[in-house]
Amino acid sequence: MMVRVFLIEPVVGVYAFSMFMLYPLIQQYVYRRLWQQLTGAPYPTQMNYTHCSDSSTNVSSIHQEIQKEASLFLFYSELCFLFPSLLSSLLLVSYSDHRGRKVALVPPLVGELLFALCYATVSHLSLSLGYLLGASFLAGVMGGPTALLGGSFAYIADLCEDEGVEGVRMAALEMLLGVLSGLASLCTGFYIQTAGFTWPFITAAVLHLINLVYTAWVLQETVERPSHTDSSSSPSSSPTPFGAGSARFLQREALIGRFQGVYLLFTASPRRRKTVLGLILAAFAFYTVSKLGGMSIFILYELNAPLCWSEVLVGYGSALSTLIYLGSFAGVSLLSRCLRDGYIVLLGLLSVAAGLLMAAFAKSTLLMFLVRLPLLLSIMPAPVLRSMMSKIVLRSEQGAVFACVAFVEMLSIGVGITVFSSTYASTVSWFPGFSFLLASAIALIPAVLIGVVMCLRLDKDEEASRLTADDDEEETESCGQSLQLPH
Structure with missing residues (x-):
């Protein structure tokens, strides 16, 4: 008997590990390539504070x-990734309500695999940095991390009946993402x-391949x-001379229906729920x-004077950031009780404001x-x-709401x-x-x-109304099934 595996955590964990092997690599690789282009000299691997901030030379201006x-x-790389990923992530996560969650999981993994292979090729052959912009565009077309995470959170929402368990498991997924x-x-x-x-880029590509399998x-x-069989038993699915064209038409209609699910989530909902969402x-x-x-500029800030961190110190700083995810997971687990x-959200926002304020003067x-x-x-x-957001929508709308979240994210x-x-x-030159x-x-x-x-207690009211609507939906489905029983 084949074991049925429903563990989404390994997917997110391996994805996080391989992706964040790439993220600091990309910034440091681009930094070193630009150093070589602008100075005509190899990048100094052992940099100390005096060399980095010596005002008697041109090092500071360089x-x-x-x-x-x-x-x-x-900035240009992010733009190349952003525009295609906005549409693709919305489409993939929403479409997963109809065709399964793997629709939102597999394409981003393929895109990240090709992205890592492109960086490895450019690094090994010292090709133009322009190819990296094309790699960013391709990864965006395949959905990117927001599509994969949106599909993963929808996957958890499918499995969890208890809303308290759902929140903690989502926090655990965030923690796994950060720790790895x-x-x-x-x-x-x-x-x-x-x-x-080159070899770190290849390693990341291998990890993405294992995750894809x-x-x-x-x-x-x-x-x-x-x-x-269900579709063939319906009267509308009888054979026609235009079978292939009809199949393509139905697929196109189903695809449009996925966008309509997101559209109806706001237009057909009560005004109060639309306000809360x-x-x-x-x-x-x-x-x-x-x-x-x-936090996206942390590494550039750390490479600059007066910090002038080496790649090892950058690694230490990124590893220390795992405490943020561990602390946040512990906070959600304990405070949710x-x-x-x-209130938990407000405490987290206070943490963000305080930490970034301190970083400004570090x-x-x-x-x-x-x-x-x-x-x-x-x-x-x-x-x-x-x-x-998951608590105030129907179970049949989980993919639509997480598609919205992925798009907004x-x-x-x-x-x-x-x-x-x-x-x-x-x-950067003045502050x-x-x-x-x-x-x-x-x-x-x-x-x-x-x-x-x-203050308006909108979330509690909508959560209660959603539970009532879910009960009504289940009763309707059970009645429909009982009507189909043979006499």
């Missing part, structure tokens, strides 16, 4: 120029020193696909812009390491906000990274920490939005 060029290149990403970043620093850049052939589906989605968007946008979801290695302490609870808002990540990359490039101050201020906006939801 650093500022490289910082600007690197942040702009990452930190371990990957730590390994990357030593890997670069011993093997250069597990997802495609081992992981079981949670959504039952409509069988051909809108407020929580807006809070999620501003939170993502603040946190990920601000005694606090409403809204001028020493010790202080930059300590920035991770006030950020310990900064991941809590993400799983809790997802859980809040991808848009917010793109906006955050592009805005803060360009802001950092403009302000490198300005971007962190801006991100800290933006974190106050979602706090206000969640405060409105809590």
Whole structure:
């Protein structure tokens, strides 16, 4: 008898490890290539504080120029990824309601595999950095991390009947994402020193390939696909001379229906639920812009004077960030027993604002390491906000709501990274920490939005109405099945 595997955690864990092997690699690889192009000299592997900040030479101006060029290149790369991924992530996660969750899981893994292979090829052959922009576009077309995570959270929502368990398991998924990403970043620093850049890129590609095999052939589906026998038994599916064309037409209609599911989630819902969803989605968007946008420039900030971190120190800093995910998971697990979801979100937003404010004035290695302490609870808002939205929609709408979340998250990540990359490039010469101050201020906006939801108790009212609607839906389905029983 074949064992049925419903563990989505290995997919997210291996994906996080391989992806965050790539993320610090990309920034450091681009930084070193631009160093070679702008200076005509090899990148110094052993950099100390005096060399980095020596004002008697041109090193300081070179650093500022490289910082600007690197942040702009990452800005262009993010744009190439953002626009195709917005549509593809929305389509894939929403379509998974109809064709199964693997629709949202497999394409992003294929895209990341090709992305890693492209970086390995460019690194090994020293090709133009322009090819990397094409790799970003291809990864975006395949859905990217938001499609995979959206499909993963919808997968968990399918499995969990208990809403309390659902929230904790989503937080556990966030924790797994962070812990393995930190371990990957730590390994990357030593890997670069011993093997250069090509082999780490190849290693990430191999991990994506293993993950793809597990997802495609081992992981079981949670959504039952409509069988051909069911469709053939209906009167409308009788053979016609246009069978192939009719099949394509039905597939196209089903595809359009997935977009209609997202559309109806807002247009056909009661006004009160639309208000709650809108407020929580807006809070999620501003939170993502603040946190990920601000933290996206951590590595560039750490490579710049006066910190001038080596790749090993960058790895240590990224590994220390795993404490953020562990602390946030522990916070959700403990606080969910005694606090409403809204209060947990507010504590997490306070953590984001405090940590980024401290980063703006971090001028020493010790202080930059300590920035991770006030950020310990900064991941809590993400799983809790997802859980809040999942609780107020019907079970048949889980894919649609997580498609919306994936779309908003991808848009917010793109906006955050592009805005803060360009802001950092403009302000690095006079105040490198300005971007962190801006991100800290933006974190106050979602706090206000969640405060409105809590004061009006909109989330609790909508959660109760959703449970009633689910019960009615189940009764309707059971009645429909009983009517189909033979006499």
